[in-house]
Amino acid sequence: MAATNRFNGTDGLCAVLAMAIGGSAIMFRQLAIVPRATVGLCAAANAPGFCGPREVVLKMQYFHAFGWIALALGLLAFILGRRLLAALAIGIGVAAVVNYNGTYGVLGAAFGLFTWISLKTGRYQTLNQA
Numbered sequence: 001m002a003a004t005n006r007f008n009g010t011d012g013l014c015a016v017l018a019m020a021i022g023g024s025a026i027m028f029r030q031l032a033i034v035p036r037a038t039v040g041l042c043a044a045a046n047a048p049g050f051c052g053p054r055e056v057v058l059k060m061q062y063f064h065a066f067g068w069i070a071l072a073l074g075l076l077a078f079i080l081g082r083r084l085l086a087a088l089a090i091g092i093g094v095a096a097v098v099n100y101n102g103t104y105g106v107l108g109a110a111f112g113l114f115t116w117i118s119l120k121t122g123r124y125q126t127l128n129q130a
Contacts, residue, residue, distance in 0.1 A: 011120070014087035021091025025098045033057065057099065066092060067101030070108030077115040081124045086112035 032038055032054045042051035060066055070093040077085035089112030096105020118124040 007120075010083060014083050014116075017084075018087040018091040018094075021088070022094030022098075025095030028053070028057065029098050061099040061101060064101045064104065066096035066099050067104030067108070070096045070101075071104040071111070072108070074108035074111030074115075078111045081115060081119060083116060083119055086116040086119075088112070090116070 032050045038051075038054065041048055042054060070089055073085055073092060074089035076082070077089050089108045093105045093107075093109025093112065096102060096108070115124070
């Protein structure tokens with residue numbers, strides 16, 4: 001049981017993935033959405049290239065897509081017991097909170113974190129055998 005508690009390469013890659021998704025969401029929001037000047041730039045006839053992704057992010061924010069995706073991934077990770085899904089749920093959960101979809105985003109990240117901890121401590125295996 002002590003071997004399951006070690007942090008291995010898969011855990012490292014999943015942690016990097018979760019941090020990359022969350023960090024990218026924070027950085028994109030600060031650079032492309034928060035500055036008021038981007039509204040005028042994106043309303044112009046020849047808008048810069050970041051305005052397309054900016055519009056997609058704002059529509060996803062409006063429809064709470066970040067939160068729903070994080071919750072769906074967190075539930076899938078919890079049901080299937082997959083570390084990669086848990087990492088995606090955590091990363092997109094952070095993106096959901098950054099984009100004001102925290103209600104479901106935090107739940108998805110919590111399910112992902114719970115699954116990841118359960119896999120590391122061996123609790124997930126004992127639950128599946130019962």
